[in-house]
Amino acid sequence: MTRVVTPGEEIGHAKVGIPGVNVLVARRKLYACVWGVVTTDEDKHVNVLTFKEPRYPLKGDLVLCRVVNVVENLAELHCVCALRGKLVQFNRIFTALLPRTQSGVMGDMRAHFHVGDILLARVISIEIAPLTVSTRDEELGIVSARCNRCDLFMRREDSWLVCPECGTRRKSRISPHYDPARFHTIFMSLYERFE
Numbered sequence: 001m002t003r004v005v006t007p008g009e010e011i012g013h014a015k016v017g018i019p020g021v022n023v024l025v026a027r028r029k030l031y032a033c034v035w036g037v038v039t040t041d042e043d044k045h046v047n048v049l050t051f052k053e054p055r056y057p058l059k060g061d062l063v064l065c066r067v068v069n070v071v072e073n074l075a076e077l078h079c080v081c082a083l084r085g086k087l088v089q090f091n092r093i094f095t096a097l098l099p100r101t102q103s104g105v106m107g108d109m110r111a112h113f114h115v116g117d118i119l120l121a122r123v124i125s126i127e128i129a130p131l132t133v134s135t136r137d138e139e140l141g142i143v144s145a146r147c148n149r150c151d152l153f154m155r156r157e158d159s160w161l162v163c164p165e166c167g168t169r170r171k172s173r174i175s176p177h178y179d180p181a182r183f184h185t186i187f188m189s190l191y192e193r194f195e
């Protein structure tokens with residue numbers, strides 16, 4: 001059976017094995033030094049092996065997601081990765097909801113967010129599926145958008161997205177990191193790996 005231990009937790013009497021990786025011996029007992037799983041190898045070494053980086057969304061994560069549906073008071077998103085100092089790809093596509101109350105915009109969500117927009121969002125709840133995310137913080141919001149008519153990347157003008165071809169404008173929640181070509185490439189390269 002897999003046993004998960006926390007730092008400082010007693011693993012057992014020193015008789016059960018030789019302290020190995022991430023294990024200390026004190027007063028004839030073995031203790032875990034890190035969070036992890038207890039294993040015993042063939043030559044009786046007791047080890048605590050740390051977890052790999054979680055490949056699923058964690059509360060507080062900054063995630064990159066794409067709008068797949070929008071109704072009046074919420075947007076449905078697909079999340080593919082977290083930015084934890086580096087980019088961590090999830091083990092599958094996670095569906096998330098962005099409620100209007102967490103979006104930083106007022107009125108009908110359909111006026112602000114369109115299918116295909118790529119957002120930088122914060123995970124605020126993982127308790128119940130799907131996840132809930134927010135774009136209320138200053139740095140969050142749309143990082144890539146294309147014109148519905150021309151399919152060209154839209155330019156940012158203050159809090160407006162503007163099509164360089166047909167001039168279509170839309171006021172939205174735009175991230176200061178807005179860089180449509182770059183985020184489109186990053187997102188789609190990850191998204192296509194799941195298909």
Ligand SMILES: [Zn+2]
Nearest residue numbers: 147150163166
């Ligand atoms: Zn256009």
